[in-house]
Amino acid sequence: MSAEILDGKATAAAIKSDLTTRVAALGERGVTPGLGTLLVGDDVGSQKYVAGKHRDCAAVGIASIRRALPATATQAEVEAVVQELNADPACTGYLVQLPLPRGIDVNRVLELVDPAKDADGLHPTNLGRLVLGEPAPLPCTPNGIIALLRRYGVALAGAHVVVIGRGVTVGRSLPLLLTRRGENATVTQVHTGTREVSAHLRRADIVVAAAGVPHLVKPEDVKPGAAVLDVGVSRDEQGKIVGDVHPGVAEVAGWVSPNPGGVGPMTRAMLLTNVVEAAERAAAAEE
Numbered sequence: 001m002s003a004e005i006l007d008g009k010a011t012a013a014a015i016k017s018d019l020t021t022r023v024a025a026l027g028e029r030g031v032t033p034g035l036g037t038l039l040v041g042d043d044v045g046s047q048k049y050v051a052g053k054h055r056d057c058a059a060v061g062i063a064s065i066r067r068a069l070p071a072t073a074t075q076a077e078v079e080a081v082v083q084e085l086n087a088d089p090a091c092t093g094y095l096v097q098l099p100l101p102r103g104i105d106v107n108r109v110l111e112l113v114d115p116a117k118d119a120d121g122l123h124p125t126n127l128g129r130l131v132l133g134e135p136a137p138l139p140c141t142p143n144g145i146i147a148l149l150r151r152y153g154v155a156l157a158g159a160h161v162v163v164i165g166r167g168v169t170v171g172r173s174l175p176l177l178l179t180r181r182g183e184n185a186t187v188t189q190v191h192t193g194t195r196e197v198s199a200h201l202r203r204a205d206i207v208v209a210a211a212g213v214p215h216l217v218k219p220e221d222v223k224p225g226a227a228v229l230d231v232g233v234s235r236d237e238q239g240k241i242v243g244d245v246h247p248g249v250a251e252v253a254g255w256v257s258p259n260p261g262g263v264g265p266m267t268r269a270m271l272l273t274n275v276v277e278a279a280e281r282a283a284a285a286e287e
């Protein structure tokens with residue numbers, strides 16, 4: 001048995017094509033969405049992700065505002081740029097690229113972001129709205145995972161999903177999305193404090209691995225026919241991505257997301273979606 005590939009690159013391309021049309025329609029109403037990014041430090045992966053986000057913006061017609069600070073930046077310097085982006089009318093949505101260098105209080109920075117400009121859906125107000133079931137920009141990777149599963153017809157209602165990891169960008173928020181009435185999945189979250197992780201995995205219809213541990217999910221951990229999504233990013237000595245999912249899993253699973261080419265491009269497509277939706281809301285409120 002060989003799993004069907006959940007092609008994030010192709011799915012993201014289709015989403016971007018639709019967004020291009022919507023950005024053009026906003027242009028006719030005199031609105032140009034602008035995505036801001038704040039990159040602090042010199043992490044090569046983060047530099048690559050931010051560059052990719054701006055390439056996407058150019059492709060769909062969203063304006064780009066780039067801010068960068070050195071790894072030695074102080075908390076006050078980071079917060080000053082956040083305030084600047086909050087005040088910039090050309091910046092309709094923005095994000096602070098994570099992780100931030102050691103010594104910067106990430107929660108304080110995220111709390112300073114104007115929730116109306118929160119392109120990542122990671123402001124506490126927006127995460128709170130998600131908990132309450134109110135409209136809010138959704139965290140990009142979890143939203144991308146759900147869009148990818150839907151695109152390939154992987155059933156979520158009644159499915160048992162095991163999420164590996166509890167980081168803020170994926171593990172914390174994905175269960176909130178999966179358990180909404182529209183999705184109706186049942187979620188088990190496992191993390192470094194969980195005993196017998198393999199036993200949980202073997203019961204899962206869908207596994208989402210976001211631990212950052214190379215090849216953590218082995219073929220013998222996976223129920224035949226399950227969907228397995230690989231979010232983890234580790235790098236070998238050549239800088240090549242090594243995911244959380246062992247390649248042999250494709251022989252057991254029903255669906256697998258490649259890494260690269262799976263959830264990563266979907267994260268970027270969902271970021272653009274948040275920016276366009278915010279601009280559409282703002283344009284509608286003005287009219």
Ligand SMILES: Nc1nc2c(c(=O)[nH]1)N[C@@H](CN(C=O)c1ccc(C(=O)N[C@@H](CCC(=O)O)C(=O)O)cc1)CN2
Nearest residue numbers: 049095096097098099120140169260261262264265267
């Ligand atoms: N502020 C945020 N920081 C981070 C987030 C986030 O959603 N918001 N998520 C991750 C990184 N990330 C987005 O920023 C991200 C990860 C991966 C990709 C991607 O397209 N990856 C490619 C491979 C690229 C490569 O070769 O390295 C792929 O998977 O095909 C985009 C965005 C942590 N930080």
